[in-house]
Amino acid sequence: MPRILAPLLSAATYVRWLHLAVGWVFSGVVLMVYPGTYGFSLGGIVLRAVPADVALLVLVAMLPAMRRAEGVQARLLLMPEREEDIATEPARTWADRRRTAVWLVGRTALGTAVGILSVLVPAAAFDLLFRSEPRPPGGLELPAGDGLSWYPLLAPALLFAFGWLVVWAGRLQLAMARRLLGPSPAERLAAAELRAERLLERNLLARELHDSIGHALTVTVIQAGAAREVGDAAFVAKALEVIEDTGRKAMEDLERTLVLLRDTGEPGAVRGPGATPGAPGAGDARERPGIEQLPGLFDTARSAGSPVEAWIDVPSGRLPGVLSREGYRIVQEGVTNALKYAPGEPISVRVTLRDDRLELRCANALGGAVASARGTPRRGGKGLRGIRERAVLLGGEASAGAESGEWVLAVRVPLRLGA
Structure with a gap:
């Protein structure tokens, strides 16, 4: 009734x-x-x-x-x-x-x-x-x-x-x-494409925040904990210097992301990772870190207590800007994961430019306690998902997993999109 x-x-x-x-x-x-x-x-x-x-x-x-x-x-x-x-x-x-x-x-x-x-x-x-x-x-x-x-x-x-x-x-x-x-069907298709574009824009911004701020917080926590445990005045001063420098870089990344968020009023205002510098909505793409800033990233990891061995075989001027910026973010996420899940363990990074592709490899040793406690750690996390999304958007592929006592992150992307 x-x-x-x-x-x-x-x-x-x-x-x-x-x-x-x-x-x-x-x-x-x-x-x-x-x-x-x-x-x-x-x-x-x-x-x-x-x-x-x-x-x-x-x-x-x-x-x-x-x-x-x-x-x-x-x-x-x-x-x-x-x-x-x-x-x-x-x-x-x-x-x-x-x-x-x-x-x-x-x-x-x-x-x-x-x-x-x-x-x-x-x-x-x-x-x-x-x-x-x-x-x-x-x-x-x-x-x-x-x-x-x-x-x-x-x-x-x-x-x-x-x-x-x-x-x-x-x-x-x-x-x-x-x-x-x-x-009409054409209008529905256009609306669906617009929604997909805006969703992609939000995902890109969220990934930028996750990578930059997540790395900064990880380094800050590790440095602060180490300074408290060691108690040496010189070490504490160095740790505070690293925390200050890392925090300053994180603030710069946050400000760039907020600028992009404020500029998303027009459809397509935020470009993807391949935004052309100076184009509308591209933001300060030229100021974003690239492969050439990796040594500074490694120094930060070393100051956090994790030895880093790096081989960067990328001739100057050969790598397109978008691959340089995305390559930096991928390596940054790999190093951040190593610091977070295997603090103090050695980290090895290899960045190689082949004739037709860019290869990135980040590996860290798994300590016995970490390996037994976590088995295959970090599988399915937001950071790894973000790395895979970056690789797919660039037309490449990414893999991550435990290999012979190491956690290995490997990414391969073509030099030309769609290759």
Whole structure:
């Protein structure tokens, strides 16, 4: 019973009824102007009024603003679950105008039918309740006789049926609006591409924050803990210097990311890792660290107590800027993971530029306690997922796992995107 009565008590039903009544009012106004209601039979009125209504509606639908006005009204009165199902943009193509014309004609026809019944059905219910000779709509004749006393019982059933007619008419009107006023397939595709682009932008920014700030916090925690344990004044001074330098670099990275966040008002304002320096939304790509800044990163790791052996075989000027920046972030994440999960263990890094690809390898020894406690550590973490995403975006591949007592991160990316 609640499921049967709920739609009849819903506010959406009566708001949609109001939307249907607007079409009926429009049809009535046109009827008063042409052909009028005097001197014609019902069939004659219909034959003259319908062509006039349709011609006027089709003519009005040619105005681009009409589609926008109908979309706004449909959103307000038809109450769709998702507003984006009904567009509020003006017509841009002839296909949009044709769909708007079909919508106006269909909306007016349905609204007129429901509007006429909105007058006839309550009047018939009143007759059944209070008149001695009830006259139902449509000219139907009820049997006469002593059985007239049960006719008032038909009034609630008639009103109930009409209520559900309004419910289904409103739902039909909403379905028509989604179909005829909703975005076209091309517009839906463009909206999906825009959503995907914005999601990619947010993921890129989140990855930048994770890599830079995560590395800075890891180094800071390790340095602070080591300084507290050692207690040597010279070591403490060096640790504070490293913490200060690391914090300053993290603040610079954070500021660059915040600048990108402030500039995301326009679609595509934030470019991906391959943004061209100086292009709109590219930010300060030229100031972002690259492969040439790796020695400073290694010095920070060494100061945190982890020996680092590095081989960087990249001729100057041979590596594209985007690969240099992304290569730095990948190595930074590898070193950060080594400091976090195997502090104090040796780290080896190899960066090699081949004829057609860039190869990055970061390995750290797994101590017995760490290996036995964690088995295969770090699998599926956000940092490793970010590395894989960077490699895929650059057209390459990444792998990570335990090999012969070491945790090895290996990344290979082509020198040319799409190679």
